[in-house]
Amino acid sequence: MGTVSHISAGRRAQAVRVATRAPDIRVTLQTGDPAVDAPLGVVSIRARIIGGRAPVRLYLYVNGDLAESWTDAAGQFDFSLDEYGPGRHAVTARGVDAGGRWAAGSIVVACLGVEPASNE
Numbered sequence: 676m677g678t679v680s681h682i683s684a685g686r687r688a689q690a691v692r693v694a695t696r697a698p699d700i701r702v703t704l705q706t707g708d709p710a711v712d713a714p715l716g717v718v719s720i721r722a723r724i725i726g727g728r729a730p731v732r733l734y735l736y737v738n739g740d741l742a743e744s745w746t747d748a749a750g751q752f753d754f755s756l757d758e759y760g761p762g763r764h765a766v767t768a769r770g771v772d773a774g775g776r777w778a779a780g781s782i783v784v785a786c787l788g789v790e791p792a793s794n795e
Contacts (some may be wrong), residue, residue, distance in 0.1 A: 681786045700727035702770045704780045707753075718786045720766055723751035727772030736767040 707714075707719030724733050735743040735754055742756055756764055767781040 700731070700770055700772050700776050701725045702733070702768045702778045702780045704766060704768050704782050706782070706784055712726075712784045718756040718784060720754045720756060720782075720784065721751055722768040722780075724770040724778075727770065727776065727778075728774050729772070731770055731772045732770065734769045734771075736765075736769070738765055756784060756786055759786065 684719065701724070703723045703725070705721050705723075707721065712719055716761055722733060722735055730747045732747075733745045733752065734741060735752075737759060739758065743752075745752055756766070762785070764784050766784055766785060767779060769777060769779040771777045779784075
């Protein structure tokens with residue numbers, strides 16, 4: 676049978692180093708307000724990145740092609756889909772922080788090809 680020994684009461688515990696965890700990174704996408712956008716004949720997208728360790732970069736893809744990028748992204752960015760014309764468009768935003776962590780969000784937007792109201 677084995678022996679059991681008591682740990683010395685005078686022995687100090689070793690300090691445990693706890694690493695500070697970087698804030699989570701999140702990306703959100705939403706369309707603009709149709710009541711505001713439609714009369715102007717536009718479709719707008721708002722991309723927002725939250726958290727991450729700076730610098731954070733945000734990439735916006737439309738139909739799989741890189742459409743826009745922002746470096747040192749913080750907060751939110753507006754983007755117009757006017758140049759893509761009517762039809763369905765897949766929009767994806769991808770954020771990457773300094774540590775290489777990333778987050779993404781995607782939506783499909785249907786552009787109806789509404790002409791802007793004339794000011795006659």
